[in-house]
Structures are given as C-alpha cells and as structure tokens.
Amino acid sequence: MKEKGILFILSGPSGVGKGTVRKSLFEKDTNLKYSISMTTRKMREGEKDGIDYFFRTHEEFEKMIDENKLLEHANFVGNYYGTPREYVERTLEDGYDVFLEIEVQGAMQVKENFPAGVFIFLIPPSLEELKNRIMLRGTETSDLIRDRLNEAKKEIEMMDAYDYIVVNDDVDHAVTKVEAIVKSEHCKRERIAKQFKKLLEVD
Structure with a gap:
C-alpha cells in the first residue's frame, strides 16, 4: 500500500545556510524531492534558472x-518568492516527500494552506555569526545587510510556529538532525494508523 509523501518545510533567516543544508541533505536522501522556488530577485553568480530558482519578472509572478x-508567496526585501502549487501536490500523491526551502513569510502561508506539513526552523548560533555569513556572500550592500539582520530578529521571534528547531553551527550536524526528523515523521502513529488498520480488517 503506497504511503503518501510528507511535505517538509525548512525555513529561517536569510543567510542562515538553508541552501547549504538542503544541498547536503539531498546528497544523502534519494526519496526527497526538492520543490524549486520562484523569485523575482536577480540571479547571483553561479546560479541557474530552473535549478536554484525559477527566475521571473514581477509581472509574471503577479499573474501567477x-x-x-x-502554494505560498512572500515579498522579502523588495522581491517576491513563492512555491508552485501543482508540483508539490502531484509529487506528494506519487509517494515522494517534498522539501521546501523558503523564507519565513512563505512558511507561515504554507502553515495556513497546508497544516499537515512539517515545519523546521534553522537558526544561526548567534546574530553576529549570521552577520558574518551574509557579509561573506559579497552580494549585499551595508544597508541591505542591516535590513536583513533587523528582519532576522523579527523572524527568530516566530520560532514557536515551527515543529522543530535546528541550530546550524555545523552543516553536517544540522543535516543529521534534519535526517532524523524526516525518519521520525514517517514513524508517527497518526500518519500510518489508517493505512495499516485496513490490512487488519476481516471480511
């Protein structure tokens, strides 16, 4: 009997390392399907359309x-981010877990639209470390760095809305914790009880 997939949402402040953790996780777990987000922000060096993000204009995004x-969309520091709905729903029905890596605003919309999802909040060891990580990107101005840090403080206060919290002090450790969350969620009684009770029914 095929088990329906689970929607996992990895979220947290900009610069916390969501992309790095997600990429490392996907090198290990083959049952996870990554739902590529859509954005209107400019493409960074090394990024590719359809792989890192679906890059769209503001007009195209607003039409969607x-x-x-x-499934969700958010405006973060002047740019839209969102998740195509059809891919997520179809992939879950096919029995695959779907993994979203999105900003906090988007995660809160998913929580309203898809409360059965599993919400994981990735946080930095400290705000100073978060500032250093953003600066190392070399893609943000000093004003934008300040805006991102102010936004991060507000987002960290929202951690109570999540099911799990993972501190990204070390990528390997963080990935191991996320792997454990994925495995444990598949063993939850409420997810499989109805499925296996049918196997015990007597004609």
Whole structure:
C-alpha cells in the first residue's frame, strides 16, 4: 500500500545556510524531492534558472498570484518568492516527500494552506555569526545587510510556529538532525494508523 509523501518545510533567516543544508541533505536522501522556488530577485553568480530558482519578472509572478498557482508567496526585501502549487501536490500523491526551502513569510502561508506539513526552523548560533555569513556572500550592500539582520530578529521571534528547531553551527550536524526528523515523521502513529488498520480488517 503506497504511503503518501510528507511535505517538509525548512525555513529561517536569510543567510542562515538553508541552501547549504538542503544541498547536503539531498546528497544523502534519494526519496526527497526538492520543490524549486520562484523569485523575482536577480540571479547571483553561479546560479541557474530552473535549478536554484525559477527566475521571473514581477509581472509574471503577479499573474501567477492572481491565478492561484502558488502554494505560498512572500515579498522579502523588495522581491517576491513563492512555491508552485501543482508540483508539490502531484509529487506528494506519487509517494515522494517534498522539501521546501523558503523564507519565513512563505512558511507561515504554507502553515495556513497546508497544516499537515512539517515545519523546521534553522537558526544561526548567534546574530553576529549570521552577520558574518551574509557579509561573506559579497552580494549585499551595508544597508541591505542591516535590513536583513533587523528582519532576522523579527523572524527568530516566530520560532514557536515551527515543529522543530535546528541550530546550524555545523552543516553536517544540522543535516543529521534534519535526517532524523524526516525518519521520525514517517514513524508517527497518526500518519500510518489508517493505512495499516485496513490490512487488519476481516471480511
């Protein structure tokens, strides 16, 4: 009997290392399907459309909002981010787990639209470490760094809305914790009870 997939949402402040943790996790877990987010921000050096993000104009993105084709969307520091709805729903029905790596605003929308999802909050060891990670990117101005840190403080206060909290002090340690979350969620009684009770039914 095929088990329906689980939607996992990895979220946290910008610069905390969500992308790094996600990429390392996917090198180990083959049952996870990554739902590529859509964004209107400019492509960074080394990024590719359709692999890192689906890059769209503001006009294209707003058309998708109007047509309800996004599971979630958010405006973060002047740019849109969102998740295509159809891919997520189809992949879960096929029995695969779907893994979203999104900003906090988007995660809160998913929580409203898909409360059965598993929400994981990735936090840095400290705000000073978060500042250092953002600066190492070399892609943000001093004003943008300040804006991101102010936003991060607000987002960290929202951690109570999540099911799990993982501190990203070391990528390997963080990935191991996320792997454990994925495995434990598949063993939860409420997820499999109805499925296996059918096997015990007597004609």
